[in-house]
Amino acid sequence: DAGVIQSPRHEVTEMGQEVTLRCKPISGHNSLFWYRQTMMRGLELLIYFNNNVPIDDSGMPEDRFSAKMPNASFSTLKIQPSEPRDSAVYFCASSRTASDRAYGYTFGSGTRLTVV
């Protein structure tokens, strides 16, 4: 298994530009999560999907952030327009989910975003 695949690994963009981060979850996992990691705030949950449906997006900072999961094998996180304070490492994770049991998440390698 190739694990959770994220692209790009690094992204440097100018303030005001649109940024799109991509994620391919592990096949068979029905939940997908987007986290953001910074030194100040640690790992924060932005949004998560179950069976391609957004369940909780309360962690999305503001309307500039949006996420989609058009099918079970692909998700995007878009920031438009980007700002310097969005600079962080963005992780995608996936897991199995069952109504009666929790499972651990498998994380991708992350996308390091720098907005200048």
Next chain:
Amino acid sequence: GESVGLHLPTLSVQEGDNSIINCAYSNSASDYFIWYKQESGKGPQFIIDIRSNMDKRQGQRVTVLLNKTVKHLSLQIAATQPGDSAVYFCAEKSGQAGTALIFGKGTTLSVSS
């Protein structure tokens, strides 16, 4: 609000020593806990998990202890090796439907040889 936190931000040990990393949680509804290891430039890596119906679980060189009375979680690493140097996070999940893992701030473990 409720959150998961760690007692110490850094821990330095000698190679071969046992390491203990602690974590406090405040959500009494949490019923699933995980320890993750994160090396520089990589994503968090699953180490071991424990459910609230257990108080101890062992893996290879690692043991997780759960004390629900005081809402405390610990990770014990036996015979710590330089390759164990990383940031360790505890994460907790509520049994409530529709919730996701919440992570603590992390403890940096430094192993010197």
